[in-house]
Amino acid sequence: MIPDIKELSIELHDVEEAVADAIKYANKLGVSASECAISRSSGINVGTRLGEVETVEFNQDGALGITVFRGQQKGSASTTDLTAKAIRAAVEKANDIARFTSPDPYAGLAPAELMATEIPDLDLCHPADQSAEFALEQALACEQHALQLDPRIVNSDGAGYSSHVGYRVYGNSHGFVAGYLQSRHSLSCALIAKSGDAMQRDYSYTVARNRDDLWSPEYVAKDAVDATISRLDSKKIATAKVPIIFRADVANSLFGHLVAGISGGSLYRKSSFLVDHLGKQVLPEWLTITERPHLAGALASSPFDHEGLATRDREIVADGILQTYLLTSYSARKLNMQPTGHAGGIHTWEVNTQVDDLAALCKQMGTGLLVTELMGQGVNIVNGDYSRGAAGFWIENGEIQYPVEEITIAGNLKDMLQNIVAIAGDVDMRHGVRTGSVLLEEMRIAGV
Known part of the structure; x- marks a missing residue:
């Protein structure tokens, strides 16, 4: 049961027309501006544990949302029913709501001149088999292989497989209406290992737009086994200040805090540790971060943002200097700046x-x-205060000595970001931030 790409394309076209009709109807009601969006996804999620089927879920979700502006008054409504009658009713509800909301001088659409004029094909949609039989085969094979690899693996927290395909459409009264198809597939496995009376849990997963790019069930199983076994016989360590490496699969969270710190909502509320840091050094001089929204098949690629603004390559940080904030049209008006095409992330x-x-x-x-x-x-x-529980490995003379658990690492994000010493080439491709492992000069460890 593989979704037909031709049928999906036809449905996408029909939804684009429905969005355009909603905008036209809103205009007839005398609104000053309007926008409409829909994201829809359908697919399967399955879960297994110890060879038994725990969950099989087919789902289809998504709703059309309409926002209208009467001057600076804003009203929004949504519907999961995409018939012409239901869409018109939603437009009317949004219009009624707008009559009673307080004016907001910063409300409105993104600038017309910044709308995307070309919608490149970014190779984001690869439908795959969504039958329960295939999905369960993948999850069961992964878990079964994992349980046979090492006798210290004594239990399973389960394996899961998912496959979804859908689309996103956005339109507004500037005359912009566009959409694109997208897909997402994943496989995961979580295990429990035992040594003496102590147990440890860990997992592995793979995710991609194209199912052919997923790791095999056997690879996910082995990766999960290796991760779980490596944590056995963990020790506690003494409180200290030492260099710290964030392994690639957790290092993305470090840059995720940078994302939060330079996002418009945090900035105009003055609730960020990076307020007024545009054009200033936030990372070491050797470090550059580039945004690449049009990478074919990438999980975070998009031809336009959630306001229809064109996405483009840009340097976020160049030689350690912050080059741009991440602004929606609303936050941009609040800050008296231009939006950057980051509505939606x-x-x-x-x-x-x-x-x-x-x-x-x-x-x-x-x-x-x-x-x-x-x-x-x-x-x-x-x-910027940072304090989180952590687990990992103690390193001496550049070699892993033993696993570590029940510790807390602490610092300040501004110092942590500026004191990055080096980044490795073991880039984790499963996230919107593609980074390798990150070495920080020093952090505090609260241990025993």
Whole structure:
């Protein structure tokens, strides 16, 4: 059961026409501006545990949202029913709501001159088999293989497979209406290992637009086994200040805090540790971050943002200097600036690297902590204070000595970002921020 790409394209065209009709109807009601969007996805999620089927879910979700402006008054409504009658009713509801809302001088559409004029094909949609039989075959094969690889794997937290395909359409009264198809597939496995009376849990996963780009069930299984076994016989370490490596699969979270710090909503509320840092140094001089929204097949690629603004390659940070904030049209007006095409989030960040791989980064660090898991939400974006539970490995003379658990790492984000020493080439492609493992000069560890 593979969704037909031709049928999806026809449905996308029909929805684009429905969005255009909603905008036309809003105009007839005398609104000053309007916008309409719909994201729809359909697919399957399955879960297995110890060879038994736990969940099989087919789902289809998505709704059309309409926003109208009467001057600076704004009203919004939504509907999951895409018939002409239901869409018109939603437009009328939004119009009625707008009559009673308070004027907001910053409300309105993004500038017409910044709308996307070309919609490139970014190779984002690859429909795949969505039958329960195939999905369960993938999850069961992964878990079964994992349970046979090492006798220390004594239990499973389950395996899961998902496959979804859908589209996003956006239109507004500037005359912009466009959409694109997209897909997403994933496979995961979580395991439990035992040594003596102690147990450890870890997992592995793979995700891609194209199912052919997923790791095989056997590879995911082995990766999950290796990760879980490596955590056995974990120790606690003494409180200290030491260099720290964020492994690639957790390092993206470090740059995720940078995203939050330079996002318009945090900036105009003065609730960011990077207020007034545009044009200033936020990273080491050797470090550059480039946004690449049109990378074919990438998970965070998009031809336009959620306001219809054209996305384009841009340097976020160049030689350590912050080049741009991340602004929607609303936050841009609040800050008296231009929107940057980031309504809905970032579009594939590439972080430059210095060191070949994680092993070389550990050699460079010498002695310190390799963090492989972060826990808790102890991050204050307002002042940059950072404190999170962590687990990982203690490194001496550039080599892993033993696993570590039940510790807390702490610092301040501004210092952490500026004190990045090096980044390895072991880039994790499963995130919107593509970065390798990151070595920080020093952080505080709260241990025993």
